[in-house]
Amino acid sequence: MRAQIALLPGDGIGVEVVAEAEKLLLAVAAKFGHEFSFVRGLIGGCAIDATGEALPDETLSICRASQAILLGAVGGPKWDNPSAKTRPEAGLLKIRKELGLFANVRPIKASPYLVQASPLKTEIVAGVDILFFRELTGGLYFGESGRKTNPDGSETAFNTMIYSTHEIERIVRLAGQAARGRRKKVTSVDKANVLEVSRLWRQTFDRVMQAEFPDVQTEHVLIDAMAMHLISKPKNFDVVVTENLFGDILTDEGSMLPGSMGLLPSASLGADGPGLYEPIHGSAPDIAGKGIANPLATILAAAMLLRHSLHLETEAVAIEKAVDHVLSRGHRTADIAGGGPAVSTVRMGELVLEAFLAV
Numbered sequence: 001m002r003a004q005i006a007l008l009p010g011d012g013i014g015v016e017v018v019a020e021a022e023k024l025l026l027a028v029a030a031k032f033g034h035e036f037s038f039v040r041g042l043i044g045g046c047a048i049d050a051t052g053e054a055l056p057d058e059t060l061s062i063c064r065a066s067q068a069i070l071l072g073a074v075g076g077p078k079w080d081n082p083s084a085k086t087r088p089e090a091g092l093l094k095i096r097k098e099l100g101l102f103a104n105v106r107p108i109k110a111s112p113y114l115v116q117a118s119p120l121k122t123e124i125v126a127g128v129d130i131l132f133f134r135e136l137t138g139g140l141y142f143g144e145s146g147r148k149t150n151p152d153g154s155e156t157a158f159n160t161m162i163y164s165t166h167e168i169e170r171i172v173r174l175a176g177q178a179a180r181g182r183r184k185k186v187t188s189v190d191k192a193n194v195l196e197v198s199r200l201w202r203q204t205f206d207r208v209m210q211a212e213f214p215d216v217q218t219e220h221v222l223i224d225a226m227a228m229h230l231i232s233k234p235k236n237f238d239v240v241v242t243e244n245l246f247g248d249i250l251t252d253e254g255s256m257l258p259g260s261m262g263l264l265p266s267a268s269l270g271a272d273g274p275g276l277y278e279p280i281h282g283s284a285p286d287i288a289g290k291g292i293a294n295p296l297a298t299i300l301a302a303a304m305l306l307r308h309s310l311h312l313e314t315e316a317v318a319i320e321k322a323v324d325h326v327l328s329r330g331h332r333t334a335d336i337a338g339g340g341p342a343v344s345t346v347r348m349g350e351l352v353l354e355a356f357l358a359v
């Protein structure tokens, strides 16, 4: 098949991990006879430096003309000034909104080869397999916000959490459909004991699930309790659906089940158009430029890209198997090495490539 893939490495370790995933995609094309063309775009801090905008129009055009987008990460201390005109993260929010990528799918699966990498007990972690559906274009990240100076000179700032029925219905539907292909259970996470938005979320979830997915078991869990249940009894969860901010926080927490942020990929999908694939982590300024970041989350995001946007299931599975193989042989980057011997970002990429070519 022919496909154009937009590569948006972004900032910090985004550049290092996307380079490894790109090598895998090139190898997929060569091995399976596909023609992938890659077009690069700027996003985040590097885009602000070059153009003054966190998401230049040119990047958006490249993405719209592509079948899929692979993104690294944005942000870093260089662009953290609170009074700056724009921030790198604004570019990420804008691309999600502009492309209508309302569903962020984040699988959290504990590899049998990595149970030692988790700070949690083996009996809690072994066998964990959760699929998060995080709503991605609504909620606090997109509601009205602002600041004002009060008469006494102090300041007030506000962000608004806002959701409409339509926005809730479409993400709940995707969660229900996914559950049908899995263990047929969906957990909805909200704060309905306090927030009006959550009460609408809960009512809408119940209505859609009862009418359209009566065969799927459902439950509601409050966000504060969920933060605890997620690491005390993670095997109770199959599919989890929640709003933007809650899903952002819970999945970073959930990364401690497999053992590192550097292991978790994600897919951001809309009703149509290109999907966007990225690791769940950020630009990791504390390790950027050292060549030690774990590229597996981004390599696994490339596998999700092949599966969801290019419908190349065999190729996606081949990458996932190669990652499993490398982990089964004991190769580790520093984040999952537990203080033991560790390989570099580039070496980990090479090992996955060698395993991919060998099967």
Ligand SMILES: NC(=O)C1=CN([C@@H]2O[C@H](COP(=O)(O)OP(=O)(O)OC[C@H]3O[C@@H](n4cnc5c(N)ncnc54)[C@H](O)[C@@H]3O)[C@@H](O)[C@H]2O)C=CC1
Residues within 6 Å of the ligand: 013, 017, 072, 073, 074, 075, 076, 077, 089, 092, 260, 261, 262, 263, 278, 279, 280, 281, 282, 283, 284, 285, 286, 287, 292, 293, 294, 295, 297, 335
């Ligand atoms: N999707 C994106 O582009 C995101 C961007 N950010 C931005 O990234 C910047 C840094 O944010 P942080 O809060 O530090 O979050 P972060 O996710 O960049 O890093 C958190 C911790 O996890 C480690 N880590 C993350 N990815 C890793 C990998 N692949 N291998 C090994 N270790 C890894 C980092 O070294 C750090 O100790 C900020 O500017 C933030 O806004 C944060 C989250 C998502």
Ligand SMILES: CC(C)CC(=O)C(=O)O
Residues within 6 Å of the ligand: 089, 092, 093, 248, 280, 281
């Ligand atoms: C805009 C962000 C940096 C959000 C985030 O942390 C994420 O999508 O994981």
Ligand SMILES: [Mg+2]
Residues within 6 Å of the ligand: 248, 249, 252, 280
């Ligand atoms: Mg996040």
